[in-house]
Amino acid sequence: MARVTIHDVARAAGVSVATVSKVVNDRYGVAAGTSERVRQVIDELGYESSLVARSLRSHQTHVIGILVAEFEPFSTEILKGVSQAIAGTGYELLAYSGGGQVGTGVGWERRSLSRLSGTLIDGALLVTPTVVDVTAPVPVVAVDPHTGPSGLPTVDSDNLRGAVAATEHLLSLGHRRIGFLGGREDLESSRRREEGFRQAMAAAGVEVDPDLVQVGGYRRETAVEPAERLLSLADPPTAIFAANDLSALGVLDVAHRLGLRIPHDLSVVGFDDVPEAVAAEPALTTVRQPIQDMGAAATSMLLGLIGGAADDHTHLRLPTSLVVRGSTGPTSRQGA
Amino acid sequence: MARVTIHDVARAAGVSVATVSKVVNDRYGVAAGTSERVRQVIDELGYESSLVARSLRSHQTHVIGILVAEFEPFSTEILKGVSQAIAGTGYELLAYSGGGQVGTGVGWERRSLSRLSGTLIDGALLVTPTVVDVTAPVPVVAVDPHTGPSGLPTVDSDNLRGAVAATEHLLSLGHRRIGFLGGREDLESSRRREEGFRQAMAAAGVEVDPDLVQVGGYRRETAVEPAERLLSLADPPTAIFAANDLSALGVLDVAHRLGLRIPHDLSVVGFDDVPEAVAAEPALTTVRQPIQDMGAAATSMLLGLIGGAADDHTHLRLPTSLVVRGSTGPTSRQGA
DNA sequence: CTGTTAGCGCCTTCAG
DNA sequence: CTGAAGGCGCTAACAG
Numbered sequence: 001m002a003r004v005t006i007h008d009v010a011r012a013a014g015v016s017v018a019t020v021s022k023v024v025n026d027r028y029g030v031a032a033g034t035s036e037r038v039r040q041v042i043d044e045l046g047y048e049s050s051l052v053a054r055s056l057r058s059h060q061t062h063v064i065g066i067l068v069a070e071f072e073p074f075s076t077e078i079l080k081g082v083s084q085a086i087a088g089t090g091y092e093l094l095a096y097s098g099g100g101q102v103g104t105g106v107g108w109e110r111r112s113l114s115r116l117s118g119t120l121i122d123g124a125l126l127v128t129p130t131v132v133d134v135t136a137p138v139p140v141v142a143v144d145p146h147t148g149p150s151g152l153p154t155v156d157s158d159n160l161r162g163a164v165a166a167t168e169h170l171l172s173l174g175h176r177r178i179g180f181l182g183g184r185e186d187l188e189s190s191r192r193r194e195e196g197f198r199q200a201m202a203a204a205g206v207e208v209d210p211d212l213v214q215v216g217g218y219r220r221e222t223a224v225e226p227a228e229r230l231l232s233l234a235d236p237p238t239a240i241f242a243a244n245d246l247s248a249l250g251v252l253d254v255a256h257r258l259g260l261r262i263p264h265d266l267s268v269v270g271f272d273d274v275p276e277a278v279a280a281e282p283a284l285t286t287v288r289q290p291i292q293d294m295g296a297a298a299t300s301m302l303l304g305l306i307g308g309a310a311d312d313h314t315h316l317r318l319p320t321s322l323v324v325r326g327s328t329g330p331t332s333r334q335g336a
Numbered sequence: 337m338a339r340v341t342i343h344d345v346a347r348a349a350g351v352s353v354a355t356v357s358k359v360v361n362d363r364y365g366v367a368a369g370t371s372e373r374v375r376q377v378i379d380e381l382g383y384e385s386s387l388v389a390r391s392l393r394s395h396q397t398h399v400i401g402i403l404v405a406e407f408e409p410f411s412t413e414i415l416k417g418v419s420q421a422i423a424g425t426g427y428e429l430l431a432y433s434g435g436g437q438v439g440t441g442v443g444w445e446r447r448s449l450s451r452l453s454g455t456l457i458d459g460a461l462l463v464t465p466t467v468v469d470v471t472a473p474v475p476v477v478a479v480d481p482h483t484g485p486s487g488l489p490t491v492d493s494d495n496l497r498g499a500v501a502a503t504e505h506l507l508s509l510g511h512r513r514i515g516f517l518g519g520r521e522d523l524e525s526s527r528r529r530e531e532g533f534r535q536a537m538a539a540a541g542v543e544v545d546p547d548l549v550q551v552g553g554y555r556r557e558t559a560v561e562p563a564e565r566l567l568s569l570a571d572p573p574t575a576i577f578a579a580n581d582l583s584a585l586g587v588l589d590v591a592h593r594l595g596l597r598i599p600h601d602l603s604v605v606g607f608d609d610v611p612e613a614v615a616a617e618p619a620l621t622t623v624r625q626p627i628q629d630m631g632a633a634a635t636s637m638l639l640g641l642i643g644g645a646a647d648d649h650t651h652l653r654l655p656t657s658l659v660v661r662g663s664t665g666p667t668s669r670q671g672a
Numbered sequence: 673c674t675g676t677t678a679g680c681g682c683c684t685t686c687a688g
Numbered sequence: 689c690t691g692a693a694g695g696c697g698c699t700a701a702c703a704g
Contacts, residue, residue: 031674094433275409386680390683
């Protein structure tokens with residue numbers, strides 16, 4: 001029942017622990033016969049070296065860490081991309097979610113990094129980190145950091161342009177009272193999306209009603225309340241641009257509850273294009289980020305750094321694109 | 337740059353390492369003043385105890401491991417379910433993918449378990465493991481094991497009934513030449529689905545043409561070749577029931593390439609209902625497994641075991657249900 | 673070629 | 689109340 005350790009193997013094979021270690025690691029300097037016997041015992045006992053003990057000692061694990069706040073649609077899409085990019089490289093993946101508590105929030109990336117690096121992982125991918133002024137004894141790449149590119153090598157997507165495209169789409173459908181549901185004010189991605197929204201509105205000569213700009217928190221549940229606020233306004237918006245898909249789904253939840261027909265009574269646009277977006281009823285019009293590609297690109301960068309490439313502070317920005325589906329349509333309402 | 341260790345803290349605070357350890361773990365027997373000072377230094381230096389070192393010593397980490405072969409749609413749905421179930425429990429999540437190589441295949445669960453348990457994790461969830469006769473020093477729960485319920489506590493879904501429902505659906509649409517694309521012959525889930533297929537066919541008095549039963553490998557790419565084989569038959573099937581969604585998507589890929597219209601020329605049914613299923617063009621008719629619920633249920637069982645509950649060899653089986661979407665329709669072809 | 677020694681970072685007795 | 693010593697499982701020198 002208890003794990004079989006290197007000691008068990010050594011005892012059973014009648015050699016020292018060090019010799020077993022050498023065999024396991026293909027170190028040179030072990031007689032063929034001994035090696036053979038040890039290998040056999042290893043097979044019989046089903047021994048596998050402990051990742052923990054090994055990493056504590058050797059600081060080289062061939063494992064890369066993906067640090068996330070929580071496993072939700074965005075981070076799991078990143079995981080899929082990383083998983084494909086890593087195949088065949090000999091590296092293994094360790095995805096770590098420290099907490100998942102909503103409150104624990106800020107600082108999870110520093111904590112996780114601190115707990116895992118220097119031991120256990122050879123490098124880390126930080127998925128949508130809030131803080132990026134981290135120092136770690138291993139290479140780190142940030143994916144879609146909430147604070148925007150900074151000291152860390154980064155992969156993100158063109159949030160500004162995507163938001164402009166989404167807003168222009170709504171404007172072209174005749175919408176003028178357009179609500180914006182941001183993420184959180186301290187998040188760069190949210191700020192960029194709001195900026196794109198305002199730019200497009202300004203370019204069209206439409207004023208932004210401050211009442212129509214709310215904070216949605218980037219989660220399905222947290223978007224419910226602000227969505228209700230928007231839709232119960234005396235002069236409610238005819239369209240809502242939510243800063244990510246999950247909060248857009250929250251808007252749909254509220255709209256359905258209020259008996260609004262989508263898109264007849266209300267158009268909704270999201271951001272991300274997670275798989276859940278197309279499963280929505282109706283399917284969500286959204287700004288597509290190539291999430292899996294972002295994960296794959298970040299992985300390449302990280303492997304490069306681990307392999308000794310110079311950190312040239314790369315900021316890779318992938319393009320976004322508007323995907324029109326069923327949740328947007330022309331305004332049915334006359335009005336300013 | 338290098339990790340700050342407990343030693344650094346001890347030196348900076350002018351106390352011994354042991355004292356710092358006590359403060360960190362709220363052990364009793366440290367003067368209030370000392371404790372205060374140490375805490376301050378910890379904050380300043382941003383110290384976090386190494387998960388690795390700690391677990392090596394104390395064998396209690398408050399981390400549960402989710403061991404997967406690879407991060408694909410099914411396992412990531414499980415992750416989402418686990419993530420929600422774990423929130424608020426104080427446990428953290430560590431998802432580990434050892435390899436991801438197609439070839440490495442068999443035995444990954446034993447290897448991963450052996451590498452991580454006894455150290456690092458307090459318990460493990462094995463996602464679609466191929467072997468379940470594992471022994472580990474920590475509690476283990478299997479989710480949708482490929483070999484069917486066995487010694488391990490298990491959560492799976494009603495594969496047989498789901499497959500019957502899918503097949504009956506095709507039969508009711510008038511299909512008689514129905515192809516079956518299995519997973520792998522050694523996988524229980526695949527066998528059960530094939531069994532359901534055959535039962536429903538027999539009940540309807542329709543004979544199964546052996547040429548129409550192929551192995552699809554459960555992956556999008558591996559399904560391509562057998563799908564081509566099926567569709568290039570002299571008398572090709574009018575419908576294909578694929579044993580999971582990914583291989584059903586592979587079938588759609590091939591069908592599109594061959595210029596077949598779905599569902600007019602060919603109906604396709606999948607199994608799982610991963611988010612990607614509804615994103616397909618047309619949306620995939622499939623058998624829904626409550627994947628996230630399965631993850632959540634397995635998590636509860638595991639936490640129970642970790643908490644000292646007796647292993648009563650529970651086999652929890654959740655219901656499946658047919659979800660009809662756009663990829664199935666009545667036969668356009670006359671025939672047997 | 674093989675075993676012994678030391679120590680990775682931490683926690684836990686056990687003296688002082 | 690605090691520090692020194694030992695050891696978790698493993699690897700990296702160094703002796704033998």
